[in-house]
Amino acid sequence: MALELAEAEKGKTETVEMNVIEAINRAMDDEMLHDDTVLILGEDVGKDGGIFRVTDGLMDKYGKERVIDTPLAESGIAGTAIGLAVNGMRPIAEFQFSGFSYQAFHQFESHAARMRKRTQGGITLPLVMRMPYGAGVRALEHHSESRETYWIHTPGLKCVIPSSPRKAYWLLRASVRDPDPVMWMEPKYLYRRGKEEFEVGPDIGIDPLPGALIEQEGDDVTVVSYGASFQVAAKACETLEEEKGISVELIDIPVLSPYDSETVNKSVRKTGRCVVFHEAHRTLGMGAEIAARITEEEETLFRLEAPVVRVTAPDIIVPLLTREMAYLPDQGRLVEAVEKVMDYGS
Amino acid sequence: MALELAEAEKGKTETVEMNVIEAINRAMDDEMLHDDTVLILGEDVGKDGGIFRVTDGLMDKYGKERVIDTPLAESGIAGTAIGLAVNGMRPIAEFQFSGFSYQAFHQFESHAARMRKRTQGGITLPLVMRMPYGAGVRALEHHSESRETYWIHTPGLKCVIPSSPRKAYWLLRASVRDPDPVMWMEPKYLYRRGKEEFEVGPDIGIDPLPGALIEQEGDDVTVVSYGASFQVAAKACETLEEEKGISVELIDIPVLSPYDSETVNKSVRKTGRCVVFHEAHRTLGMGAEIAARITEEEETLFRLEAPVVRVTAPDIIVPLLTREMAYLPDQGRLVEAVEKVMDYGS
Amino acid sequence: MEEGRSERTVPSRRWSDRKEKQMPRSEVDWPNEVTYLQILDADGKVDEDLEPDLPKETLIKLYKTMVLVREFDAARLRLQRQGEIGTFAPSTGQEAAQLGSICALKDSDWFVPSFRETAAQVWRGAKLENDLLYVAGFEEGMALPEDTRDLPISIPVGSQVPHAVGIAWASKMRDEDTVTMCYFGDGATSEGDFHEGLTFAGVFEVPVVFLNQNNHWAISVPRERQTASKTLAQKALAYGIPGVQVDGNDVLAVYAATKEAVDRARDGDGPTMIEALTYRMGIHTTADDPTKYREESEVEKWRERDPIDRMRVYLMDKGHMDEDDDEAWREEAKKEIKAAIERYRDNVPDDLGSMFEHTVAERDPYLERQRKELMDYWERAGVEVGH
Amino acid sequence: MEEGRSERTVPSRRWSDRKEKQMPRSEVDWPNEVTYLQILDADGKVDEDLEPDLPKETLIKLYKTMVLVREFDAARLRLQRQGEIGTFAPSTGQEAAQLGSICALKDSDWFVPSFRETAAQVWRGAKLENDLLYVAGFEEGMALPEDTRDLPISIPVGSQVPHAVGIAWASKMRDEDTVTMCYFGDGATSEGDFHEGLTFAGVFEVPVVFLNQNNHWAISVPRERQTASKTLAQKALAYGIPGVQVDGNDVLAVYAATKEAVDRARDGDGPTMIEALTYRMGIHTTADDPTKYREESEVEKWRERDPIDRMRVYLMDKGHMDEDDDEAWREEAKKEIKAAIERYRDNVPDDLGSMFEHTVAERDPYLERQRKELMDYWERAGVEVGH
Numbered sequence A, B: 001m002a003l004e005l006a007e008a009e010k011g012k013t014e015t016v017e018m019n020v021i022e023a024i025n026r027a028m029d030d031e032m033l034h035d036d037t038v039l040i041l042g043e044d045v046g047k048d049g050g051i052f053r054v055t056d057g058l059m060d061k062y063g064k065e066r067v068i069d070t071p072l073a074e075s076g077i078a079g080t081a082i083g084l085a086v087n088g089m090r091p092i093a094e095f096q097f098s099g100f101s102y103q104a105f106h107q108f109e110s111h112a113a114r115m116r117k118r119t120q121g122g123i124t125l126p127l128v129m130r131m132p133y134g135a136g137v138r139a140l141e142h143h144s145e146s147r148e149t150y151w152i153h154t155p156g157l158k159c160v161i162p163s164s165p166r167k168a169y170w171l172l173r174a175s176v177r178d179p180d181p182v183m184w185m186e187p188k189y190l191y192r193r194g195k196e197e198f199e200v201g202p203d204i205g206i207d208p209l210p211g212a213l214i215e216q217e218g219d220d221v222t223v224v225s226y227g228a229s230f231q232v233a234a235k236a237c238e239t240l241e242e243e244k245g246i247s248v249e250l251i252d253i254p255v256l257s258p259y260d261s262e263t264v265n266k267s268v269r270k271t272g273r274c275v276v277f278h279e280a281h282r283t284l285g286m287g288a289e290i291a292a293r294i295t296e297e298e299e300t301l302f303r304l305e306a307p308v309v310r311v312t313a314p315d316i317i318v319p320l321l322t323r324e325m326a327y328l329p330d331q332g333r334l335v336e337a338v339e340k341v342m343d344y345g346s
Numbered sequence C, D: 001m002e003e004g005r006s007e008r009t010v011p012s013r014r015w016s017d018r019k020e021k022q023m024p025r026s027e028v029d030w031p032n033e034v035t036y037l038q039i040l041d042a043d044g045k046v047d048e049d050l051e052p053d054l055p056k057e058t059l060i061k062l063y064k065t066m067v068l069v070r071e072f073d074a075a076r077l078r079l080q081r082q083g084e085i086g087t088f089a090p091s092t093g094q095e096a097a098q099l100g101s102i103c104a105l106k107d108s109d110w111f112v113p114s115f116r117e118t119a120a121q122v123w124r125g126a127k128l129e130n131d132l133l134y135v136a137g138f139e140e141g142m143a144l145p146e147d148t149r150d151l152p153i154s155i156p157v158g159s160q161v162p163h164a165v166g167i168a169w170a171s172k173m174r175d176e177d178t179v180t181m182c183y184f185g186d187g188a189t190s191e192g193d194f195h196e197g198l199t200f201a202g203v204f205e206v207p208v209v210f211l212n213q214n215n216h217w218a219i220s221v222p223r224e225r226q227t228a229s230k231t232l233a234q235k236a237l238a239y240g241i242p243g244v245q246v247d248g249n250d251v252l253a254v255y256a257a258t259k260e261a262v263d264r265a266r267d268g269d270g271p272t273m274i275e276a277l278t279y280r281m282g283i284h285t286t287a288d289d290p291t292k293y294r295e296e297s298e299v300e301k302w303r304e305r306d307p308i309d310r311m312r313v314y315l316m317d318k319g320h321m322d323e324d325d326d327e328a329w330r331e332e333a334k335k336e337i338k339a340a341i342e343r344y345r346d347n348v349p350d351d352l353g354s355m356f357e358h359t360v361a362e363r364d365p366y367l368e369r370q371r372k373e374l375m376d377y378w379e380r381a382g383v384e385v386g387h
């Protein structure tokens, strides 16, 4: 590794305001300073800085040996990333859109997810598969799905989706350090939507991947969300609180797998009501699991005062750009759903 | 199409006793007689007759233009099958194991599932993707998973899993005739386990794909299952009825997508109890959706007298052969689960 | 840039350097020829010995389509920059590669595009207003008639290659003399689907022509970082398929090579892969900024080899057109585009419920419930198309 | 079957037939040489000019390992037929291809197997009892030490190829002079993963050697129906990688070609692909019945080229062994296998809960709950390993 870094730069911390793209870029930058086995590979991540500019500047800084423009071959990217991880590196592989990660599905399912098991812990794969996902940015077909279910249902893979710049920064760094393969999905709807101020630095302390995060305490109803939808949910909850006087317990589940149902179910036992809000399809979207974990647990189920409502995208292919915002679950739908569940038993 | 068929053979019907392998073989045979656009392609399906002998004899009968041994390339198989379907054929593509279908995941997700949408109905894809799945036959790694979730969560794909020889015969013929791509998963655990007698013939009437099938009416508890698990469930229900006097409503859901929750929920409204039984992983396995559909429906949820219990395989990689039977949900677990849900409110 | 080839060379593989370290071996004899064809030189001068026999009307139609599509790219770019339509991939610079090849097909042949073949699509009869509808974000623009022989564009790179093979295979099974032509870029040759598709094509000897537009870039990745192989054409040989290179900005060379390949396929002699050396003159798509990764000087050099300019010289030399024609045809093209834009604007749909159509043939009650829920909500909340 | 090549030929591509229909073109100059190497002829006679300089101990160790693994295949087959172990893929017939190549690696090099490389695994130090444990259905047999330089077998065909490239790439990044060797079969060359792996290897010039065992069959699909390319070696050229063919039943040729490729990689001169022409003498796996799809006469012909017989002749000619040695070594092998079977039987695990281990590093409470549920149930219901 030719790069010579001033120790000074490594120790430095600072407080900066960033959007999600900047936060992810900075997270990789700091992680690469912190650990010189970290590298980035993918299509157009180098000279171009990524088609969303998420890796902008990193090739200039770390060289084309650590920020690598690959041929156009996703299974090649995933497969060589696995090999790199086997042999001592911590690769961050970018898939240009989650919709083009399926070319490498078998590498995720058959190898990334199983190497630990298949060597009884002898070989572990610390690698991150980054992929932008989700609708709302006027993209082309195949560019807008939200199919985290594929990864959540696959034992051996973790799945992480941040919902703000600060979380993107911290969770990505935690994912890079995680000893297991992380399917890291970036809500591109949030890429440039809003900044957050927080402390960063190559050597600052990074907590490991968390469970469910109670972002706002409340008594009347539990709202569970993640990713781009989480921010919509947060706004809806403000409205609900301010305009309707409904006290929402708002939970973010950035780590979808393993899913921390203990925290969510505990909240539902308190509120007696649960609304799930996500842009994945309804059928076997994460909401199904959230509902099932509630329903299978006696002490939670029998505290329910209303059906567990799933406010989600429908079970159809994401429409083209003029209809995608209507397809996406919006604030209004969540507000209505919460009002409806509040009507039960009152 | 060189094959010359006596019209007599086409009209003939007969009653035969078959196991699942024979039934699937016969279904393809009869369908190929019935419709000369039907063809079979896959690895080792021709001369070898398939590694499970499911296509045995068909190449001899229909020639190597209609029963095609392909190169070892799953995306090639899926992709050319799509092209064949575009251009007037009804291909039945075999993937040697569902665990090796992921090499073609992107062809299923990006094309098979979307061609109808992407041409606004101009091009439709009548094709069947056959793949053996499931544990219990002492197979190697990667050969034993039950990952129907991947297909069920993908709009545009249908997913069908038969649970007996007769159903295999009828459902496969219905799948071949279906105008949309069907992910057809074969429970290899049932391949040679038990025969059934039923009527067959190239030109007999074939009902289209069904909804949920109430296989046994009952009052106390609804048990929902499918595939290889269904037969285990059926035996458990006999035990429950005979030994414990529990009246089970037993439902088979051979068509997992689209999932007919109306029938299941109606049953649950009657019994007030539901146990799901499948060998897919728990988290985001089909049981999650079954539970969620119950829980989101006021009139069903509030009829529940017990939690919706999921008796499933755990969220781990299928173990090797000496431990796979312990991994698989068995009769005993279902019996215990049903007894437990019966204990509530009594 | 002699003969349309890139100046850049692939990294030296140091093959021969090691020769003296190797023990003597026998050479395997195998069909390993790759040829290169050019008919119009960079200035548009024709090699008369090689000149194909194309009727004047066809030549003029080719030229006019080139001009139309070039203008259409410009018009779409304006609409995109104004926010009226979304992302698209321009054909600019690749008109000869697309039109020289597509014009070798019959209507009854199959056309399998990638995502950058507007010129070829227009030749096949695609309506500009449908393209606009699609790019503007309306599924209605994707409608294809039931008896179409054109596939919709394929966005996942390379994934259409096995489709083309399957389509051609079905034609062969029915003993039709139909040919399938499949387009893809230089980047696409790295995808597994390219490999699996060509493997099948070779083994089953199906009547397909693989038309590779090597425009030297896959977004920001230059051809020589895409693969260490010296040419893309030689990749065909790995599948027992002949591979040829042509000057892709020379409409006559593209036509001649494609025609030979199409005839070969139609005669039952199997597939061919053609590497058309061309250049993506502009942006990858409207989301792209090429100044991030390539030198303007490289673009300049290719500008001198513009396929439209070269064809104009050729047609003028032949006396098929003059400056006035050129002017008139350009105006005609602009008018046609303007009319198409109007037709598109007049036909902008305003319903939302159609997003539920064409998922599968039947209606699933649970999905119908979702549709109803949503439609009721849209009504209540005043949600509209394009909101 | 001269020089170890299959008699069967790929379907004529009718390339040249069309020559007269084509217009003249210039030929592209590209590195298109494929060579073939044989050192021991079919009878075991050595070409002394080419004979590699291998010490006697190595030669004898190679021979003894061949014998051991051949015997181990037979022993495993017996255990499998008795129901004691599950399915496995025998190496029989391919011992020279595996051992001639693997012996060119250092311990510090990386070994990336497919699923049929028992001989190579044993050379690398794999314990027979672990293999038995694995084949008998116990994950414990898969345990690899943390500092291993061997990957576990890869069952999804071809999927290991990009892993090998990644491993080699990491070595290159760290400027180590480590080489990675990757095994795969003829069938694997049709998979997209082969293509993508070799594309990366070519572009990034990583120190990897691709060792293709062309055993002429992929289950029931013969080599010439797998791809229309005349050789598999020529496929390497599509990636700017040299491709060579060797007689894969000639341990010396395999060694010599591999050694050159390994040296080349170690010197930083990039990847090589070797096609070792060999034959799968027996079943594909224990689930297979080759009489369904191939002629015994073909097998017979290859039996005359048995790699062990040929090496025996060579070693005897050199005076490195005699009949008594042969007898003694075979007995030794059998004893070793017997002891391994005993060790395996003595170590058969009896716990079930371990199936929950090694999913991810931490324990997920919900998964722990599932573990507890199941363990309690197993206890109550008396469920046991292998039940």
Ligand SMILES: Cc1ncc(C[n+]2csc(CCOP(=O)(O)OP(=O)(O)O)c2C)c(N)n1
Pocket (backbone or CB within 6 Å): A043, A072, A074, A096, A100, A103, C116, C155, C156, C157, C158, C184, C185, C186, C187, C188, C189, C215, C217, C218, C219, C280, C284
């Ligand atoms: C499977 C897949 N991976 C990535 C992308 C994103 N992407 C779109 S076009 C493109 C480059 C294509 O290059 P090339 O094949 O040369 O075609 P060109 O754009 O030059 O016409 C990429 C990487 C995609 N659409 N599909």
Ligand SMILES: Cc1ncc(C[n+]2csc(CCOP(=O)(O)OP(=O)(O)O)c2C)c(N)n1
Pocket (backbone or CB within 6 Å): B043, B072, B074, B096, B100, B103, D116, D155, D156, D157, D158, D184, D185, D186, D187, D188, D189, D215, D217, D218, D219, D280, D284
């Ligand atoms: C991706 C994938 N598809 C199918 C299979 C089933 N299968 C196992 S081995 C095999 C044939 C492999 O042939 P080859 O690569 O020549 O290796 P060989 O068995 O001859 O050593 C097949 C089809 C698989 N394991 N993986």
Ligand SMILES: [Mg+2]
Pocket (backbone or CB within 6 Å): C185, C186, C187, C213, C214, C215, C216, C217, C218, C219
């Ligand atoms: Mg390109």
Ligand SMILES: [Mg+2]
Pocket (backbone or CB within 6 Å): D185, D186, D187, D213, D214, D215, D216, D217, D218, D219
């Ligand atoms: Mg083989």
